[in-house]
Amino acid sequence: MTDTSTYEAPVEQVAAHERRRANPFTRRLPWWGEALIAFSFYWLYDAVQALTQSDADEAQAHGLDIVHAERTLHIWAEPDINTWATHHHFLVMLAGYDYGLMHVLATAAVLGFLWWRHPRIQVPLRNAIVVMSLAALVVYWQYPVAPPRFVVSGLTDTLVTNNILGARHVHEGLVNLYAAMPSLHVAWAVWCAAAIVLALRSRWRHLAWLYPVWTTFVVVSTANHYFLDAVAGLALAVLPLWWVTSRSRRSAGSPASSTSSRPSPSQPH
Secondary structure (H helix, E strand, O other): OOOOOOOOOOHHHHHHHHHHHHOOOOOOOOHHHHHHHHHHHHHHHHHHHHHHOOOHHHHHHHHHHHHHHHHHHOOOOHHHHHHHHHOOHHHHHHHHHHHHHHHHHHHHHHHHHHHHHOHHHHHHHHHHHHHHHHHHHHHHHHOOEOOHHHHOOOOOOHHHHOOHHHHHHHHHHHOOOOEOOOOHHHHHHHHHHHHHHHHOOOHHHHHHHHHHHHHHHHHHHOOOOOHHHHHHHHHHHHHHHHHHHHHHHHHHHOHHHHHOOOOOOOOOO
8 A cells, every 4th residue: 555644745846946955045055155245245335336436416416405305304303413413422432333333243243143043034134135235236326325424514424533443544445425325224224123023033022123223323423324315225125125024924834834844755654
């Protein structure tokens, strides 16, 4: 009598699984492969930065358009926040180092944590941040925007005045001067918070959403971004993160996931 308790995957399913294993965008890479993706993005970012440095007049005009839009919406508060921050030395130093370092360190830490402990969601989340970052680079290239400190007089460049990470001498190497819209700092912070919420099960995991809120304060108080840049950064992150979330839900309830619990032919039953 034929044993029907064992399960053999269809040929098409096996072939699809092999294709996924061969595709770097559908499987977890070794640590050096993930690092290579990160370094490749930074190389591309520098290349786009070099292309946009000559568009100062256009970037200035776009910045003025954003100032006008925020005044129309009654959300133009960047000068007040920048002035208030400059009167609190510890806060402005904290925000300055955060602006220069934390968006890289925090994002790398979350990526490493996902790679180590949550490989099932690490791949789609890694793809999501790559997609949003590449989309931001296209916007920087096609629509350069000067930051508030270049557009409105009276704003303090807190990174330069406090020489954060040597900004007085290597300021152009610290930030892309005409890449204000959208704020990739905020987009990455939203991604980090969403990744933590998806990965953890603790009731405290939603405190991670305070990180993009703080990052919004950081980018505005340092006179590097407008509020609308932060809104654009949030919008930039929403679509790929929505795709990851919906994909995870579908995979959790798909027949393929349920068959994974069936015993293999080599398992006793």
